[in-house]
Amino acid sequence: MTRLNRNLIIGGLLVLLILCTALVALVWTPYPPSKLDILHKLAQPSATHWLGTDAFGRDVLSMIMAGTQTSLSVSLLAVSLGAGIGVPLGALAASAGGWVDALIMRSSDLAFAFPALLTAIMITAITGPGAGNAMLAIGLFNIPVFARVTRGAALAVRELDYVQAARATGRGEFSIMARHVLPNISAVLLVQITIQFALGILAEAGLSYLGLGTQPPQPSWGRMLNDAQTFIFRAPQLAIFPGLAITLAVLGLNLLGDGLRDLLDPRLSQRR
Amino acid sequence: MLKLLLSKTLALLATVLAASLVVFVVLQVLPSDPAALMLGTEARPDTLAALRHQLGLDQPGWWRYLLWIGGLLRGNLGVSYTYSVPVAELIGARIGVTLPLALLSILLSTAIAIPVGVLSAARRGGPADTALMAGAQLGVAMPNFWLGILLILVFAVGLGWFPASGFAGWDRGPLAALHSLILPAFALALPQAAILSRVTRAAVLETLGQDYVRTARAKGLTATKALWRHAVPNALIPVVTIIGLQFSFLLAGTVIIENVFTLPGLGRLMFQSIAQRDLIVVQDLVVLLAGSVIVVNFAVDLVYMLLDPRIAAR
Numbered sequence: 001m002t003r004l005n006r007n008l009i010i011g012g013l014l015v016l017l018i019l020c021t022a023l024v025a026l027v028w029t030p031y032p033p034s035k036l037d038i039l040h041k042l043a044q045p046s047a048t049h050w051l052g053t054d055a056f057g058r059d060v061l062s063m064i065m066a067g068t069q070t071s072l073s074v075s076l077l078a079v080s081l082g083a084g085i086g087v088p089l090g091a092l093a094a095s096a097g098g099w100v101d102a103l104i105m106r107s108s109d110l111a112f113a114f115p116a117l118l119t120a121i122m123i124t125a126i127t128g129p130g131a132g133n134a135m136l137a138i139g140l141f142n143i144p145v146f147a148r149v150t151r152g153a154a155l156a157v158r159e160l161d162y163v164q165a166a167r168a169t170g171r172g173e174f175s176i177m178a179r180h181v182l183p184n185i186s187a188v189l190l191v192q193i194t195i196q197f198a199l200g201i202l203a204e205a206g207l208s209y210l211g212l213g214t215q216p217p218q219p220s221w222g223r224m225l226n227d228a229q230t231f232i233f234r235a236p237q238l239a240i241f242p243g244l245a246i247t248l249a250v251l252g253l254n255l256l257g258d259g260l261r262d263l264l265d266p267r268l269s270q271r272r
Numbered sequence: 273m274l275k276l277l278l279s280k281t282l283a284l285l286a287t288v289l290a291a292s293l294v295v296f297v298v299l300q301v302l303p304s305d306p307a308a309l310m311l312g313t314e315a316r317p318d319t320l321a322a323l324r325h326q327l328g329l330d331q332p333g334w335w336r337y338l339l340w341i342g343g344l345l346r347g348n349l350g351v352s353y354t355y356s357v358p359v360a361e362l363i364g365a366r367i368g369v370t371l372p373l374a375l376l377s378i379l380l381s382t383a384i385a386i387p388v389g390v391l392s393a394a395r396r397g398g399p400a401d402t403a404l405m406a407g408a409q410l411g412v413a414m415p416n417f418w419l420g421i422l423l424i425l426v427f428a429v430g431l432g433w434f435p436a437s438g439f440a441g442w443d444r445g446p447l448a449a450l451h452s453l454i455l456p457a458f459a460l461a462l463p464q465a466a467i468l469s470r471v472t473r474a475a476v477l478e479t480l481g482q483d484y485v486r487t488a489r490a491k492g493l494t495a496t497k498a499l500w501r502h503a504v505p506n507a508l509i510p511v512v513t514i515i516g517l518q519f520s521f522l523l524a525g526t527v528i529i530e531n532v533f534t535l536p537g538l539g540r541l542m543f544q545s546i547a548q549r550d551l552i553v554v555q556d557l558v559v560l561l562a563g564s565v566i567v568v569n570f571a572v573d574l575v576y577m578l579l580d581p582r583i584a585a586r
Contacts, residue, residue, distance in 0.1 A: 113291050113562045113569075115524035122546060122558065126299070202415050206528050209417050210543070222415075229421055229532070232436070236425050243418035251413035 008259025014252025022068040029062035034217040042235045051241050054224070055231055060238065064245050066219040071249065074135045074214070075200030079193055081135070082142020087189065089143070090150025091182065094158065095173045105151070108144035116141040117203055124212040131204075131220075134213035138203045142196050149192045153185035187264040194257035198250045205246050221246050277574075284570050291562040292344070292555075296337050299551050327353060340555065350552045354545075359556050362541060369439055369537035370530070373453050373460070374522050380461035381468055382515060388465070389472025389511075394499055396477060405473070411466025416525050420459035420532040427455060437534040456533045460525050464518045471514045475507035482506070509579055516572030520565045 030049075036056045043053040051060035093104040120137035127133045154177070157163060163180050171179075207213035208222030216223065221242040228238035307323040324330050328339070343350055349359035388408070392401040428436035434455045440448040479485060480503045488498040527539035534540075538557060545553035 110287060110290050110294065112520075113287060113566050114294075114558070115520045115561065115565065117521075117524035118527060118542075118558070118561060121524075121527060121543070122298075122554065126546065126549075198413070205415050206417060209415075210528065210531060225418060225421060229424075232421070232424065232429060236429060239418075239421045239425060243415065243421065246415050246418065247410070247413045250415075251409060254409065254413055 005259075007255045008263060011252050011255025011257070011259050014248055015256050018068060018072070018249050018252060021065055022072050025065035025069055029059075029065045031059035031062045033062040033066040033219045034058065042231065042238075045237065052235070052237055054227060054238055055235075060224075060241055063219040063224060064221070064241055067221045067224065067242065067245065068249075070131060070214050070218060070220045071201050071204055071246075074131055074138070074204045075197050077135045078138035078200045078204075079142055079196050081139030082196060083146045083189070083193060086143040086146025087150045087182075090147040090152075091154055091177050093147065093151045094154035094181075095177050101151075104147060108147050111141070111144040117206060120203060120207060121210065121212060124207055129212045129215060131214040131218065134204055134207045137207070138200050142200070145196060146189075146192065149188060150185065153188045154181050157181050157184050187260075191257050191261045191264070194253050194260065198253035198257070201246065201249050201253070280570065280573065284566060287566050288559070288563050289341075291566070292341060292559045293337070295555055295558045295562070296333075296340065299555060300333050340552075344556075344559070349556045352545075352550055352553050354548045354550045359553050362553060363538065363556070363560070366536055366538050366541050368442055369453075369535050370526050370539060372449075373457055373526060373529075373535070373537065374519075376450075376453055376457040377460040377464065377522055377525075378515065378519070380457055381465040381518070384461070384465040385468035386472055386511070388469040390476055390499070390504055392469070393473045393476035393480065393503075394495075401473075405470070408466040408469050411463050412470075414463060416459050416463050417528045417532050419462055420456065420529055423455045423459055424533075437532075439535045439537075452533075452535075456529050456535060459532070460522060460529050464521065468511065468514055468518070472507065472511050475510045476503055479503040479506045509576060512575050512579065513572060516568050516575075519568045523561050523565065 036058060037053065038056065040049070040053050041055055043049050045052045049059050049061070051064065053059055054063070089104055093101040116138075120134070120141065123137040123140070124130075124133045127136075158176075158181060163176060166176050166180050204213055204220075205222035205225070208220040209226045211223075211226065214220035214223060224242040225239060228235070228242070232239060307320055307327060307329055321330070328336060331339075340350065347360075349363070351357065352359050352362055355362060388404050392404040395401045424436050427434050435452050438452060440452045442449045476499075480499070482503075484506075485498050485502050488502045489495065493501070526537060527542055529535075530537045530539035531543060538561075542554065542557045544550075545557070
């Protein structure tokens with residue numbers, strides 16, 4: 001039980017920290033994140049610039065704070081897209097069965113044959129780079145994930161007594177799905193949402209690192225790492241902070257997901 | 273058993289074919305005219321039309337798909353639009369970087385993850401377990417390209433033990449080539465090892481609680497022997513599954529890692545071909561990669577049946 005609480009608390013605090021940073025960055029950053037100051041370029045961390053400045057004299061802390069917004073919003077929209085389409089598809093597959101089920105599941109098998117990031121790279125490269133296209137490409141790959149998880153969980157719940165009872169009282173499949181099945185698998189979905197959220201942050205950072213995601217002047221953690229690599233011999237500290245931000249965000253979400261899973265499925269937490 | 277194998281092989285072929293169709297359709301639907309891109313915005317309409325004719329782009333889509341697939345089946349991957357050399361040649365020249373990199377990463381990841389997972393399962397709840405699993409949490413959260421940059425910072429910029437980028441080439445001897453693959457392989461392997469060690473730990477914990485392990489202990493085996501002879505072998509099935517699944521992440525990972533370390537591999541070829549709208553190369557590469565993912569998953573299924581005969585019986 002202590003392990004469960006620790007994961008949940010540390011993860012929750014990290015996620016809260018990231019969320020607050022994004023909110024604060026909406027109204028305040030130490031400097032405007034895209035303000036150039038060539039005279040003070042590549043400055044070491046100091047009292048005036050806590051995390052130093054980049055090759056254009058931009059304040060690194062301000063850029064990271066603003067990057068939090070980019071990262072969270074792209075990932076949030078991607079997960080919403082994936083869950084928004086994937087969950088109904090999975091529910092449909094579970095309740096319809098037969099060829100509808102087979103069609104949806106075989107299509108999702110097919111989607112899994114393509115390494116997700118690879119196809120995201122392909123899509124963003126061809127539709128043109130940008131935060132919006134990156135969001136779309138990442139969201140597309142969340143669809144089969146949510147479809148599968150929803151179908152699996154829904155199939156298990158559909159056989160339970162209270163669902164059978166609802167069916168016996170003459171409720172339609174749609175109403176059973178909406179009133180009895182989906183609310184009872186919401187815990188599983190919530191855990192999956194935190195996992196996909198974390199993966200979305202990693203994917204956005206990767207695409208932006210390759211120059212296919214968020215475009216300048218909009219600040220982005222992945223892009224900052226790419227810029228930092230050019231100056232790795234002169235200003236190695238630039239390569240540290242954006243990566244640390246990505247890692248903390250992903251770590252927080254993963255811990256939160258683990259903590260939630262243990263909380264919602266006590267059988268699992270006893271085994272640990 | 274034979275019947276199962278046959279139906280699985282047929283399903284495999286159907287999936288690869290469906291994958292090729294998806295790739296083709298996606299690349300046709302998305303707005304991009306390779307000919308217009310190659311000639312630039314200044315191109316005259318008649319030269320554009322001539323190039324489109326030369327590349328076969330003026331023919332209907334379904335016919336081009338059949339031509340492409342027919343070629344693939346006969347081992348003809350087509351000719352690159354931008355380099356004007358057979359795609360097979362382009363791939364052949366670069367697979368010597370990507371394949372060893374991927375294999376080295378899988379090897380490293382497995383060699384790290386299994387001892388770590390088994391050790392932390394055996395010392396469950398102890399300080400070693402806590403430390404190793406905290407490390408694994410961190411490893412899962414780190415993006416591999418940042419890990420790559422950190423490795424460059426420490427081992428190339430700081431200590432100077434390895435090159436910061438580039439590939440020595442196999443003609444300079446296997447040692448020189450491997451030397452330039454070590455850092456990228458670690459960057460790819462460590463996050464995968466973090467996931468795999470968690471799976472290994474959970475699987476070993478599961479088997480450690482089984483009756484046959486208790487029986488082994490009761491008949492006088494030491495805890496270590498019972499662990500390695502009975503608990504670990506029985507825990508391997510989920511571990512093998514994850515190793516198989518990781519192959520697909522690894523392939524996608526090479527695209528980024530080859531860019532971090534500027535290695536001339538398939539990932540960089542893919543990246544450049546997309547930028548240059550060299551659609552035929554992109555198509556071939558995606559089918560090759562998706563095909564190898566499908567084949568690896570198939571192989572994992574087979575290993576499953578070998579490890580656990582009950583699965584084939586079902």
